[in-house]
Amino acid sequence: LATIHETAKWGAKGVWGTRETETGVCRLALSDLDKQVRDWFVKETKSLGCEVKIDQVGNIFAIFPGKNQGKPTGIGSHLDTQPNGGRYDGILGVLSGLEVLRTFKENNYVPNYPIALVNWTNEEGARFPKSMVASGVWAKQIPLQECLNLKSLDKVPVSFGAELKRIGYDGQTKASYLENPLAAHFEIHIEQGPILENEGKKIGVVTGVQAFEWNLVTVKGRSSHAGTTPMNTRSDAILTASRVIVMAVETALKHQGLATVGTLQLEPGSVNVIPNIVKFSLDVRHVEDEILATIMAEIKQKAEQIAQENVDSPHGKPLSIDFENITSSKAIKFNNTNIKTVKDAASQIFKQDEIREITSGAGHDSCFTSTRVPTSMIFIPSKNGISHSPEEYSSPEEVENGFQVLLRTIVLFDEM
Amino acid sequence: LATIHETAKWGAKGVWGTRETETGVCRLALSDLDKQVRDWFVKETKSLGCEVKIDQVGNIFAIFPGKNQGKPTGIGSHLDTQPNGGRYDGILGVLSGLEVLRTFKENNYVPNYPIALVNWTNEEGARFPKSMVASGVWAKQIPLQECLNLKSLDKVPVSFGAELKRIGYDGQTKASYLENPLAAHFEIHIEQGPILENEGKKIGVVTGVQAFEWNLVTVKGRSSHAGTTPMNTRSDAILTASRVIVMAVETALKHQGLATVGTLQLEPGSVNVIPNIVKFSLDVRHVEDEILATIMAEIKQKAEQIAQENVDSPHGKPLSIDFENITSSKAIKFNNTNIKTVKDAASQIFKQDEIREITSGAGHDSCFTSTRVPTSMIFIPSKNGISHSPEEYSSPEEVENGFQVLLRTIVLFDEM
Numbered sequence: 079l080a081t082i083h084e085t086a087k088w089g090a091k092g093v094w095g096t097r098e099t100e101t102g103v104c105r106l107a108l109s110d111l112d113k114q115v116r117d118w119f120v121k122e123t124k125s126l127g128c129e130v131k132i133d134q135v136g137n138i139f140a141i142f143p144g145k146n147q148g149k150p151t152g153i154g155s156h157l158d159t160q161p162n163g164g165r166y167d168g169i170l171g172v173l174s175g176l177e178v179l180r181t182f183k184e185n186n187y188v189p190n191y192p193i194a195l196v197n198w199t200n201e202e203g204a205r206f207p208k209s210m211v212a213s214g215v216w217a218k219q220i221p222l223q224e225c226l227n228l229k230s231l232d233k234v235p236v237s238f239g240a241e242l243k244r245i246g247y248d249g250q251t252k253a254s255y256l257e258n259p260l261a262a263h264f265e266i267h268i269e270q271g272p273i274l275e276n277e278g279k280k281i282g283v284v285t286g287v288q289a290f291e292w293n294l295v296t297v298k299g300r301s302s303h304a305g306t307t308p309m310n311t312r313s314d315a316i317l318t319a320s321r322v323i324v325m326a327v328e329t330a331l332k333h334q335g336l337a338t339v340g341t342l343q344l345e346p347g348s349v350n351v352i353p354n355i356v357k358f359s360l361d362v363r364h365v366e367d368e369i370l371a372t373i374m375a376e377i378k379q380k381a382e383q384i385a386q387e388n389v390d391s392p393h394g395k396p397l398s399i400d401f402e403n404i405t406s407s408k409a410i411k412f413n414n415t416n417i418k419t420v421k422d423a424a425s426q427i428f429k430q431d432e433i434r435e436i437t438s439g440a441g442h443d444s445c446f447t448s449t450r451v452p453t454s455m456i457f458i459p460s461k462n463g464i465s466h467s468p469e470e471y472s473s474p475e476e477v478e479n480g481f482q483v484l485l486r487t488i489v490l491f492d493e494m
Numbered sequence: 495l496a497t498i499h500e501t502a503k504w505g506a507k508g509v510w511g512t513r514e515t516e517t518g519v520c521r522l523a524l525s526d527l528d529k530q531v532r533d534w535f536v537k538e539t540k541s542l543g544c545e546v547k548i549d550q551v552g553n554i555f556a557i558f559p560g561k562n563q564g565k566p567t568g569i570g571s572h573l574d575t576q577p578n579g580g581r582y583d584g585i586l587g588v589l590s591g592l593e594v595l596r597t598f599k600e601n602n603y604v605p606n607y608p609i610a611l612v613n614w615t616n617e618e619g620a621r622f623p624k625s626m627v628a629s630g631v632w633a634k635q636i637p638l639q640e641c642l643n644l645k646s647l648d649k650v651p652v653s654f655g656a657e658l659k660r661i662g663y664d665g666q667t668k669a670s671y672l673e674n675p676l677a678a679h680f681e682i683h684i685e686q687g688p689i690l691e692n693e694g695k696k697i698g699v700v701t702g703v704q705a706f707e708w709n710l711v712t713v714k715g716r717s718s719h720a721g722t723t724p725m726n727t728r729s730d731a732i733l734t735a736s737r738v739i740v741m742a743v744e745t746a747l748k749h750q751g752l753a754t755v756g757t758l759q760l761e762p763g764s765v766n767v768i769p770n771i772v773k774f775s776l777d778v779r780h781v782e783d784e785i786l787a788t789i790m791a792e793i794k795q796k797a798e799q800i801a802q803e804n805v806d807s808p809h810g811k812p813l814s815i816d817f818e819n820i821t822s823s824k825a826i827k828f829n830n831t832n833i834k835t836v837k838d839a840a841s842q843i844f845k846q847d848e849i850r851e852i853t854s855g856a857g858h859d860s861c862f863t864s865t866r867v868p869t870s871m872i873f874i875p876s877k878n879g880i881s882h883s884p885e886e887y888s889s890p891e892e893v894e895n896g897f898q899v900l901l902r903t904i905v906l907f908d909e910m
């Protein structure tokens with residue numbers, strides 16, 4: 079916990095309370111601040127005796143030696159954050175793993191096989207809008223070049239590859255589960271939702287992750303004068319976008335799914351000019367792949383209708399609407415052995431009714447690792463279910479609980 | 495017309511056809527390009543024998559001498575444009591006035607009283623979001639300091655006063671109709687709407703301008719994770735903003751008014767984060783002040799309802815919504831003598847059924863001058879009614895028609 083607060087200096091932002099530690103963190107992937115926390119991480123893990131490997135997409139593997147050679151057991155998460163992120167999302171996972179290594183070292187405990195502590199690049203997809211992209215490349219689910227070519231959402235967009243080089247984390251190790259393998263992947267994370275807190279549970283044993291899909295939606299109309307253009311002759315891109323946003327949320331709700339518009343830009347952007355172009359992101363989720371597909375199909379079909387129905391209506395003339403898929407993550411079921419290892423570890427400390435199986439609402443690097451190696455996750459409660467916000471908070475006790483379960487999970491798995 | 499196309503080099507942008515002249519213009523107020531066209535305008539009017547005065551808000555008065563001393567008859571409009579503007583809006587008015595002075599000079603015609611050709615600053619309100627602000631200061635309807643303090647919509651906002659100084663147009667002449675008076679103000683402009691074209695009219699005799707009001711609307715919710723936050727616990731600022739935008743348009747439509755959202759920004763702006771703040775501009779218009787007030791009251795009351803009704807609904811928790819008025823322009827009736835002068839001038843050239851009285855949908859500097867001196871306007875048709883767009887177009891014949899009416903109007907008025 080001390081390390082979480084110490085390292086928050088690289089990006090502390092968003093005061094929400096009166097104490098020094100009551101701010102969030104803004105540490106966008108491959109920014110100067112990300113470089114600083116990476117440099118610290120490399121130094122810190124080397125001082126514990128780790129060998130550090132950096133791969134082609136900047137993933138950092140800190141390998142703590144074991145008694146035997148062999149594939150290392152992975153503990154991974156991410157040190158990048160949202161633009162207005164908190165102190166725990168991702169960071170908790172990497173630093174709890176660091177604490178496992180420190181505990182081994184202090185106690186002269188040598189595991190049977192190496193342990194790899196992994197910091198995955200750009201998990202958030204906040205700066206380069208494809209979340210979990212670097213674990214996706216490692217798992218060979220996303221092509222290396224697609225990742226390196228990603229354009230940032232900065233005011234002046236830059237590429238993932240150029241920024242990686244600029245901060246000196248364009249490593250030589252192949253970004254590949256075949257050439258740089260793991261035996262398993264464990265990840266501890268804050269729940270980021272309200273379930274554990276509402277039910278008074280201490281530990282979530284994560285059995286899988288819901289499916290999600292990100293689209294960039296472009297609405298094209300025609301710009302014209304706000305004061306002289308009769309309503310029924312307009313092709314107003316922001317009006318159509320607004321109607322599509324409301325419809326998308328209603329459609330997701332109807333199917334018990336989630337829909338979120340996180341970014342929106344319009345052109346030309348003058349008070350008295352009807353916008354001709356609106357681009358917005360649409361994040362849609364459901365626990366089942368088939369229902370997610372149904373929701374997306376329904377949204378696209380109704381959006382087309384909304385864009386077209388303007389003919390002869392008081393709303394004006396038709397517009398075009400286009401959906402570009404920018405991220406897809408299928409529903410994930412984690413490995414049964416790994417799930418059982420987490421459950422056994424939790425049962426050493428907590429009563430059965432303090433532990434709960436849970437499906438993750440958010441995507442994690444564990445989604446991609448699970449496609450190649452046995453994977454599972456541990457959740458701790460999030461206060462008020464808030465995440466991707468400076469107010470994100472888990473108590474010192476909850477952070478300690480999670481760490482204890484992770485430590486025992488790694489020892490149990492290593493013994494197996 | 496040649497001068498319109500020559501001076502378009504200062505900002506030509508937005509190709510819409512194959513000819514060199516088939517682009518729009520982007521020449522934002524007090525930008526480097528605005529300075530260049532101003533420098534040219536000062537040189538050009540001086541070469542015609544004008545005395546040039548620049549006032550405290552950068553309005554340029556080029557005074558062409560008459561036989562007698564006395565208040566000059568004003569011909570005014572603006573050389574600034576929208577970010578994706580056309581070649582005619584404002585520019586036609588200033589350059590038709592210039593052509594009147596050139597015609598006088600070439601024919602050794604000396605008017606009875608001086609003629610002032612005026613370039614008003616920042617008419618568009620595109621860069622500094624208060625349209626017609628500099629004629630408003632001259633008419634003492636807007637305080638000088640409020641104008642100088644206006645912040646630009648640039649990515650890095652700068653003040654009106656600082657930019658005025660930077661381009662060297664912070665003049666010494668008092669910005670005041672009392673200390674720098676006009677006898678009258680005439681303005682020729684493109685209609686910017688479809689009425690003259692649809693009815694096959696050649697000249698619009700503008701009798702007044704509809705009322706309009708600009709608000710900056712701020713919706714505040716709470717940011718949280720797109721994947722883990724249940725729909726009914728959200729305070730989603732972009733969802734609420736979208737519902738308010740649709741409602742505002744419906745409300746304006748119901749009262750035969752107009753509503754336009756021209757700018758919108760959201761925070762924090764990440765695909766998987768529910769936005770906590772959305773700010774958008776809302777431009778609402780109606781020909782009658784009372785009905786505009788009714789529409790605005792209805793929009794505000796329903797917006798409050800939308801922001802509140804989230805309690806216990808599947809849409810989530812309540813949000814706050816705030817309206818800040820940034821521009822108000824009352825319905826304007828122009829001066830009867832001036833209207834009659836324009837009508838008489840037009841009747842010298844066109845048949846009665848080629849001329850039409852018309853109310854302007856857009857605001858113009860003439861709105862503010864009309865509060866202090868006899869004012870009226872001349873309209874020519876706009877192709878497809880399009881304006882505030884690169885495709886804005888009036889034919890060479892229409893430009894010539896307008897000029898001929900302006901020339902005769904000025905001569906008739908000067909003779910009176």
Ligand SMILES: NC(=O)NCCC(=O)O
Nearest residue numbers: 201202209440441721766
């Ligand atoms: N855990 C997390 O916030 N990951 C980002 C990917 C997602 O949006 O679910």
Ligand SMILES: NC(=O)NCCC(=O)O
Nearest residue numbers: 305350617618625856857
């Ligand atoms: N003529 C013109 O476009 N003026 C800008 C003010 C307005 O929005 O009506």
